[in-house]
Amino acid sequence: MKEIGLLLKEKREENGVSLEEAASDLQMRVSQLESIEEGRKDDFKDVFSLKYFIRDYAKYLGLDGEELLDSFNEYLFEETSKISLEEIEEARKKKEESERDMKILSPYTVTKKDKKNRKILFIAVTILILLLVSIYLIIRNKGSNDDFSNSKISYIGGENNELSK
Numbered sequence: 001m002k003e004i005g006l007l008l009k010e011k012r013e014e015n016g017v018s019l020e021e022a023a024s025d026l027q028m029r030v031s032q033l034e035s036i037e038e039g040r041k042d043d044f045k046d047v048f049s050l051k052y053f054i055r056d057y058a059k060y061l062g063l064d065g066e067e068l069l070d071s072f073n074e075y076l077f078e079e080t081s082k083i084s085l086e087e088i089e090e091a092r093k094k095k096e097e098s099e100r101d102m103k104i105l106s107p108y109t110v111t112k113k114d115k116k117n118r119k120i121l122f123i124a125v126t127i128l129i130l131l132l133v134s135i136y137l138i139i140r141n142k143g144s145n146d147d148f149s150n151s152k153i154s155y156i157g158g159e160n161n162e163l164s165k
Helices: 002-015 019-026 032-039 047-060 066-079 085-102 114-156
Strands: none
Touching: 002 032, 002 047, 002 066, 019 032, 019 047, 032 047, 047 066
8 A cells, every 4th residue: 555655646746746736636635645645544434435536646647547446456455365264253243243232223113022022921911811800700700699599599488489479
């Protein structure tokens, strides 16, 4: 990356263009051009933006932008191929964890786990209600059966017996 930046800087100086002039013409910030010329790729949010900046800057200076992009892609490949698989896996896990922690759900968002929990809760409440209603009906019928049997006996054998009249 430093070689690319140095090539761009040399060509800019050879053309007699100041950083301020190039930044104005390319509608970029001076700090962005300085970062490119000094090979500081970490100053950019993403590699894709940096690629377009390098290509546009190279074309502006009269260089082959596509050739410089190829050089930059080779640099990126070499840079990333030095990373071990363990480091890549660890970075992926950290990213997933941070995304999971940062994920904000709407109060109206229903996950599969929520649906399952709601279903279980609905079934449990339904069973509880049926059980309570059954107990109530059993108690109520037991009490009314006692009254009914007593009144039946007194009605049949008592003074108010219409059959005896």
